[in-house]
Amino acid sequence: MCSEEVTKKREGRRGVARAKAHCKDCEACDDADCTWCCPERLAALNPLLRLILLVIGMLCVILILVFANISNNSVSSGNLHDIAAVTPREGINVSRAQEILTALCDAYRDGLVSGDSCNRLCFTRKWVVTDYYEAHKTVIVLKDGGQMTVYKSEQPFYTDFPQIDNSKSYEQYSDMVSPMSAGEGMTQRDRTSLSTLIQQPEFILFRLLPLTRVTPKLIGTCGHMYEVESLVAFRMKGYYMNLKGKILVHLMGTLKLLYEFLNEPLQWCAVKFENLGLSADYPKRFVLMDGDMVYTQSKLNSMLKGKPCVKDEDCRIGDCEARCTADLTCSGRSNENLEVFCDKLVNKLFGNNWSRNNKYLLACHDTGSNITKRLNDLRLTWSWNLADV
Numbered sequence: 416m417c418s419e420e421v422t423k424k425r426e427g428r429r430g431v432a433r434a435k436a437h438c439k440d441c442e443a444c445d446d447a448d449c450t451w452c453c454p455e456r457l458a459a460l461n462p463l464l465r466l467i468l469l470v471i472g473m474l475c476v477i478l479i480l481v482f483a484n485i486s487n488n489s490v491s492s493g494n495l496h497d498i499a500a501v502t503p504r505e506g507i508n509v510s511r512a513q514e515i516l517t518a519l520c521d522a523y524r525d526g527l528v529s530g531d532s533c534n535r536l537c538f539t540r541k542w543v544v545t546d547y548y549e550a551h552k553t554v555i556v557l558k559d560g561g562q563m564t565v566y567k568s569e570q571p572f573y574t575d576f577p578q579i580d581n582s583k584s585y586e587q588y589s590d591m592v593s594p595m596s597a598g599e600g601m602t603q604r605d606r607t608s609l610s611t612l613i614q615q616p617e618f619i620l621f622r623l624l625p626l627t628r629v630t631p632k633l634i635g636t637c638g639h640m641y642e643v644e645s646l647v648a649f650r651m652k653g654y655y656m657n658l659k660g661k662i663l664v665h666l667m668g669t670l671k672l673l674y675e676f677l678n679e680p681l682q683w684c685a686v687k688f689e690n691l692g693l694s695a696d697y698p699k700r701f702v703l704m705d706g707d708m709v710y711t712q713s714k715l716n717s718m719l720k721g722k723p724c725v726k727d728e729d730c731r732i733g734d735c736e737a738r739c740t741a742d743l744t745c746s747g748r749s750n751e752n753l754e755v756f757c758d759k760l761v762n763k764l765f766g767n768n769w770s771r772n773n774k775y776l777l778a779c780h781d782t783g784s785n786i787t788k789r790l791n792d793l794r795l796t797w798s799w800n801l802a803d804v
């Protein structure tokens with residue numbers, strides 16, 4: 416664990432001072448005294464000192480265990496970002512992820528695809544895959560130096576996408592991926608890459624709607640894959656209950672931004688804790704990890720209105736509900752983001768434990784007044800308390 420420090424320790428007093436300076440590398444402890452916790456360092460010292468240090472070391476371990484136990488019960492003063500730490504996932508198929516990246520970089524090398532992230536992604540090809548996911552989307556998380564980078568695509572290989580054979584549409588869409596075309600004529604490899612990207616709704620959302628401030632930042636593209644800001648997945652756990660207040664503020668920040676998007680509220684139809692991520696840049700909001708079910712209001716209503724139906728359930732898109740009208744077509748959306756947030760997130764946290772003094776909780780529970788009124792009251796509260804989200 417601390418093998419680098421062992422040699423320094425042997426060098427004597429000055430070595431000790433230096434070893435202490437390197438303590439941050441010692442994963443077992445996190446304060447300046449962590450020298451005493453490392454068995455490798457202990458072995459380098461004389462026997463009497465060793466015995467004393469062994470005792471101190473054991474105390475140290477006991478303290479850590481006790482502290483770990485306590486911190487499970489009293490994280491209330493903690494920071495959400497610290498607690499939802501990144502843990503590399505076990506049992507992922509690393510060779511599958513490498514196969515996909517190798518195919519992409521081979522295509523880049525052979526001049527078949529392009530993108531501003533390709534050079535960095537393909538430079539050494541020594542990928543440290545920390546997570547990999549392949550279902551309705553392929554997601555590869557890499558550790559690149561000290562940073563995490565996330566590559567996403569709906570399909571693993573660019574050849575899985577049908578090629579669009581319409582040169583006009585490239586011009587139409589070229590503004591969308593400006594780093595790639597930047598005024599110059601587009602090459603065949605740009606076209607191939609672009610045609611795969613524009614077939615992916617999430618890419619278009621991330622690219623076109625950064626103004627929402629609730630989608631992850633798009634960093635670049637390579638072929639059919641797009642690189643997004645790395646987020647810490649927020650998975651609701653029992654012991655977070657002590658952080659309820661903080662989580663509520665994050666939820667309200669996100670909800671506010673959905674409602675404030677230009678003149679058109681964004682409609683989020685896949686509301687769940689697992690879809691929320693923490694971004695290092697934003698202290699008062701969650702970011703939506705998965706953008707497949709986020710629509711502008713007019714887009715959602717165009718998908719709903721006029722759709723044939725026989726019952727209300729036929730008019731459902733995820734959490735977004737609409738009514739089946741008398742002429743057997745769907746209405747526009749009939750429920751609100753607010754209602755879904757209350758049902759699926761806020762009430763899960765607070766249950767019946769709410770007071771009228773908390774305006775956010777009141778917005779979820781004040782069934783005496785209609786939803787328009789509740790939303791207007793909530794907007795007023797936001798403008799006071801969440802002006803800087």
Ligand SMILES: *[C@@H]1O[C@H](CO)[C@@H](O)[C@H](O)[C@H]1NC(C)=O
Pocket residue numbers: 508510511514
């Ligand atoms: C992992 O991926 C490789 C490459 O696609 C594949 O050959 C192998 O069967 C996969 N292993 C598992 C356990 O799925």
Ligand SMILES: *[C@@H]1O[C@H](CO)[C@@H](O)[C@H](O)[C@H]1NC(C)=O
Pocket residue numbers: 764765766767768
């Ligand atoms: C309700 O609040 C009380 C006291 O604040 C707490 O002990 C209890 O666990 C809470 N119940 C739920 C469901 O959160």
Ligand SMILES: *[C@@H]1O[C@H](CO)[C@@H](O)[C@H](O)[C@H]1NC(C)=O
Pocket residue numbers: 785786787788
């Ligand atoms: C809700 O209440 C407001 C007045 O506070 C009223 O103007 C509006 O029509 C009501 N909306 C519904 C859907 O009942």
